[in-house]
């Protein structure tokens with residue numbers, strides 16, 4: 357039952373960057389997840405929060421430390437236990453032959469299984485990997501292994517690695533110049549919004565994994581709505597057509613835990 361919490365033991369951890377850590381465990385359901393799906397992670401006495409599946413062999417999540425729940429997860433080590441539910445959500449649909457994948461910050465966690473799948477199917481992929489600084493570039497070596505050095509384009513806000521550019525500007529330039537038939541992205545919503553505009557201009561299908569505040573993770577509470585859609589059930593991967601129907605909120609507004617709108 358994916359809606360029931362299962363307790364799993366951590367078999368391995370990896371510090372990916374100074375503030376991002378991966379936790380690996382055994383779980384048959386997570387091992388069968390589709391790229392882009394997520395788990396609800398229960399941290400007893402603290403919170404239950406959504407985390408993308410960043411690996412299926414072995415199953416794993418990749419956590420960026422931002423607050424109390426993620427700090428607790430970041431301190432876990434081998435043999436500690438967590439509760440998991442899921443995998444939930446739709447995940448990415450693999451279509452087309454020539455794809456641009458754009459990941460910013462910890463958003464790359466949900467894109468890594470997708471990149472592995474696209475590479476495994478022999479698709480022509482270019483990846484833009486963005487972060488604030490060189491130290492925060494996530495999964496650089498693994499992505500290079502999957503797509504090759506020439507197909508990985510790095511950018512950092514401070515110019516400490518790759519171009520000194522923001523990922524959305526670089527993506528917009530590349531979408532303008534190349535004939536991609538699919539754009540996949542995950543990261544800060546302002547970044548996703550700019551990439552959506554660039555893809556729309558060239559009439560290219562875009563699939564973006566977006567975040568909203570989640571309480572249940574499987575369509576019951578309504579806390580994760582964006583326009584008429586529920587991110588946990590209709591998403592987290594939303595395509596251009598869905599995003600066009602949520603333009604009053606997409607890139608601009610999200611609901612806080614009490615349901616009130618706040619600016620993104």
Ligand SMILES: Cc1cc2nc3c(=O)[nH]c(=O)nc-3n(C[C@H](O)[C@H](O)[C@H](O)COP(=O)(O)OP(=O)(O)OC[C@H]3O[C@@H](n4cnc5c(N)ncnc54)[C@H](O)[C@@H]3O)c2cc1C
Pocket residue numbers: 394403404405406407408409410417418419420421422423424425426427462465466566567568569570571592
């Ligand atoms: C589908 C999905 C996949 C995600 N995947 C990842 C991932 O792979 N790695 C990762 O590090 N983070 C991921 N996140 C974000 C992660 O859930 C939040 O960073 C985390 O919940 C923060 O909790 P906290 O107690 O540490 O921080 P808090 O101080 O409680 O919150 C910090 C910020 O995190 C966000 N947040 C807090 N609680 C939730 C919640 N229940 N649902 C959604 N957002 C919340 C809010 O924007 C909040 O302002 C994902 C979010 C979603 C919706």
Ligand code: FES
Pocket residue numbers: 569570571572573574575576577578579580581586587588589
């Ligand atoms: S998180 Fe409850 S409906 Fe989406």
